[in-house]
Amino acid sequence: MSVPGTALRSPTVRQADGMAVASFTFGLIGLLAMNLILGPTAIVLAALALHRGTRRPGRARLGLALGVADLVVLAFLVSADQTWSWSIG
Template structure:
């Protein structure tokens, strides 16, 4: 019986038999760093959400459109947080709807509680 690593002779052909060891598993890679454009898009998605939320309470005229623009840019750039960007888009539109309702009720661009 031949053991691994011994030479076999057959019909004047010399072959070497070796045992195959399984290939070493590659070391697990560290968490891949996000590309700068994707990181910026994620920041835009979060900023859109925050601006839309704050815009419901104050400065609807400025924060609503800013929220819409940031959400659209984040979605176009391929954010990893599309739900947050869509929510920012919806909140930005809601800001403008609230502003339109307040303007039609008071006939003024500014509003106050009380």
């Protein structure tokens, strides 16, 4: 059984939709862990999703914003206590 409307979407658009969701997910997780890796990954995936014409541009833009926020958090952490990761305690 197929979901209504999915047969009309091209594989490129489906890939772009997946990239938008992955960008959002990586950006969100990157706020808590591995922001050095997940932040830039979220930015690249969001840019690719927007360039390829995703049907979820809001999610891609949010992933882009979260990726940038990851890098801002990283810069703050590095300047505050000269570390590349979160430290509790």
